């Protein structure tokens with residue numbers, strides 16, 4: 001049974017204000033108050049040094065125990081998530097595996113010191129004209145971190161998702177703001193984390209969770225002076241508002257927001273001539289996957305008028321038509337999708353309609369539009385992300401226009417090249433442009449799946465993310481919660497244990 005309360009300083013805490021769940025009959029959730037957010041942030045600060053000071057192996061064991069407790073949750077969590085998100089069971093089971101896999105990946109990462117990027121410059125007492133001091137650098141945990149659960153990944157980007165796992169691995173206490181769209185799922189995961197904290201004897205405020213919709217909780221959290229960094233996945237408008245709050249604080253803090261992206265797919269002419277229909281079918285599958293509710297959804301396909309383009313278009317239309325209506329995450333997201341489709345309808349040629357399926361609430365059909373590159377470049381609304389299975393095919397008149405379009409792109413999470421060996425010259429011309437625009441560049445694939453590993457970059461120039469240097473997926477994500485500290489001529493007794501145990505040479 002869910003209790004619908006907030007997890008603060010190791011205890012479940014109710015509040016006077018409860019909101020009924022839209023999806024779970026008879027269930028309500030307590031909205032955290034400003035005083036409760038304050039209490040959580042202070043407790044996190046109180047426990048910061050104790051948690052950050054745990055040996056790396058102890059933190060690794062804690063992360064593995066969280067994974068074990070999430071594995072042990074059984075069918076209850078899937079049932080709750082099914083009702084809250086409308087996502088299919090197979091996807092939710094797979095996402096749970098990804099979540100526990102991420103926790104275990106960060107456990108393994110911190111067992112070695114490599115992630116601390118330690119540097120050692122030994123003293124040169126005889127150097128002239130001045131001697132050099134002994135200098136050692138290591139990374140240290142940044143402090144209490146606030147994490148905003150994402151609506152579209154109730155597990156892998158939420159309560160114990162990549163932001164939480166990487167921050168806990170770094171040694172930072174975490175306060176999660178549960179997403180209102182899956183508050184019950186969030187509570188199941190928070191309970192698993194609490195059991196792991198108790199089993200591993202971690203400080204009480206190592207992990208806390210506050211629930212609530214209506215912006216008050218999120219605003220109070222990012223403005224709290226004890227919060228030292230924020231992880232966020234969500235809308236451009238919400239992320240930007242929270243980013244601005246973080247920079248306007250008396251002590252500004254880093255805000256790692258993963259926001260919107262239209263993930264252009266450049267279909268180069270020889271590849272399209274050789275296998276236009278095959279590219280089109282792949283595009284349709286990638287576009288419609290999960291009702292298009294992925295930040296890596298390929299929203300824009302760039303083609304060059306010529307052989308194979310008609311086959312490509314026909315295959316996208318056929319693939320999308322076959323998909324039919326799908327349930328979206330929330331009524332709000334479904335309404336925003338319908339509005340986005342309506343805007344596209346007024347600006348581009350409609351190849352496939354996206355009317356709502358009236359028989360089922362929160363349900364939407366895929367949509368496909370086509371426009372010339374000239375019009376696309378001249379119309380800002382055409383370049384905005386429509387969160388859902390809506391795609392735009394942008395047709396270029398010549399190669400020069402394709403390059404011009406690439407130059408005009410805003411920051412993206414991904415950019416894809418569909419290319420054959422004969423397209424190499426054009427691909428080589430596009431690559432330096434795409435490198436400036438996107439965090440991940442793919443050849444002959446589709447961007448929707450994001451591998452969780454050490455070589456993954458899931459971020460990009462604004463508005464894809466608010467910090468071009470960081471990723472929210474993969475082991476590099478831990479660097480967001482670390483800060484470098486130099487130790488000059490410090491006696492060995494004062495140095496961090498990691499620096500003494502394994503001094504590393506430059």
Ligand code: NAP
Pocket residue numbers: 148149150151152177178179180212213214215216217218219233234235236237238239241242258259260261294295332333336387
């Ligand atoms: P959202 O509106 O940005 O909300 C995400 C979280 O941020 C929620 O917990 C929300 O809390 C909080 N928040 C948003 N604006 C805030 C503000 N001004 N002040 C304080 N807290 C704020 O995103 P969503 O509800 O998940 O989805 C809505 C849209 O976001 C989608 O239609 C889609 O366009 C986009 N989205 C993008 C991605 C991506 O991966 N890029 C993922 C999911 C969604 P409250 O509930 O309290 O407002």
